[in-house]
Amino acid sequence: MQKKLLVVGSMNVDMVVKAPRIPSPGETILGGVFSRFFGGKGANQAMAAKALFADTLFSSMCGKDSIGEDYLNYLKSKGMDTSLVKRHDSLHSGVALITVDDGGENIITVAAGANLALSPSDMDNIDFSQFSHAAFQLETEIPTVMEGLKRAKEASCQTILTPAPAQKLPEEIFPLLDFIVPNQHEILLIQDGYNDAEPAAKALLDKGVKNVIITLGSKGSALFNADGRYDFGTFHTPRVDTVGAGDCFTGSFMAGLALFNGDIKKAITFATAAASIAVSKPGAQNFGTFDEVLALSGLNKQ
Numbered sequence: 001m002q003k004k005l006l007v008v009g010s011m012n013v014d015m016v017v018k019a020p021r022i023p024s025p026g027e028t029i030l031g032g033v034f035s036r037f038f039g040g041k042g043a044n045q046a047m048a049a050k051a052l053f054a055d056t057l058f059s060s061m062c063g064k065d066s067i068g069e070d071y072l073n074y075l076k077s078k079g080m081d082t083s084l085v086k087r088h089d090s091l092h093s094g095v096a097l098i099t100v101d102d103g104g105e106n107i108i109t110v111a112a113g114a115n116l117a118l119s120p121s122d123m124d125n126i127d128f129s130q131f132s133h134a135a136f137q138l139e140t141e142i143p144t145v146m147e148g149l150k151r152a153k154e155a156s157c158q159t160i161l162t163p164a165p166a167q168k169l170p171e172e173i174f175p176l177l178d179f180i181v182p183n184q185h186e187i188l189l190i191q192d193g194y195n196d197a198e199p200a201a202k203a204l205l206d207k208g209v210k211n212v213i214i215t216l217g218s219k220g221s222a223l224f225n226a227d228g229r230y231d232f233g234t235f236h237t238p239r240v241d242t243v244g245a246g247d248c249f250t251g252s253f254m255a256g257l258a259l260f261n262g263d264i265k266k267a268i269t270f271a272t273a274a275a276s277i278a279v280s281k282p283g284a285q286n287f288g289t290f291d292e293v294l295a296l297s298g299l300n301k302q
């Protein structure tokens with residue numbers, strides 16, 4: 001029987017203001033329409049994966065406030081299994097303040113709240129042997145991510161880390177990673193002393209990461225592994241809102257690995273199509289259907 005997919009990570013409500021441009025520090029500008037979306041890097045990845053591969057579970061933490069209540073009801077309404085989503089007694093649910101400019105570019109500030117209370121012991125409640133792949137990001141504390149990665153590897157579950165928000169990582173994390181998926185800024189922040197993404201990617205391989213996938217926005221992505229470097233283009237769609245595009249890429253990549261029997265190049269092409277559709281729609285969890293993604297990718301159903 002095919003195994004399931006797991007995402008461990010954050011859930012935030014995104015408070016989004018459209019603006020003609022991103023303001024400078026100290027500046028006030030008049031924005032346009034305000035919208036509220038369900039977001040958070042973990043939930044975005046989980047919902048993207050679930051949109052394409054039904055057997056996806058999500059492990060997270062929200063508060064016992066109305067935001068947490070709304071979010072849980074929404075996840076349930078979308079068919080997400082919320083048995084691994086916990087609620088914190090006193091911390092507020094995660095919130096992200098976001099400005100999106102006319103070009104679809106964004107800046108994000110996160111008040112992580114209850115997300116940071118997801119603890120290493122919460123990983124004890126997860127039977128990683130039921131999953132083929134598990135994805136993590138850094139809106140969850142590093143000790144929790146480390147514990148989840150260790151347990152996943154012990155259960156022969158492949159691991160994916162999105163190192164965002166970027167921060168210096170403990171060296172012991174790298175051999176636990178089958179895939180790391182930074183963007184071109186994040187890879188230079190997690191790898192001190194490099195000005196270029198390619199040598200930084202090779203240094204990560206030397207440290208034990210099996211595959212490095214650098215996302216390059218509208219320029220596509222690049223895969224680095226023991227076989228060399230492979231570049232992937234993108235699919236051109238109107239750029240409306242890039243919030244969560246990287247999360248959609250990673251969640252869809254994980255679904256692609258499950259759908260295409262672990263074929264990394266097909267999974268990247270599939271994820272590129274999914275993210276290209278997502279940036280043409282507002283909100284971080286506004287995805288194309290399986291058929292739309294497959295058609296844009298040019299791949300054949302397995």
Ligand code: RIB
Pocket residue numbers: 010012013014038039040041044095096108110139243244245246247284
């Ligand atoms: O990656 C985009 C996400 O980052 C947003 O949904 C926001 O909640 C922050 O977590």
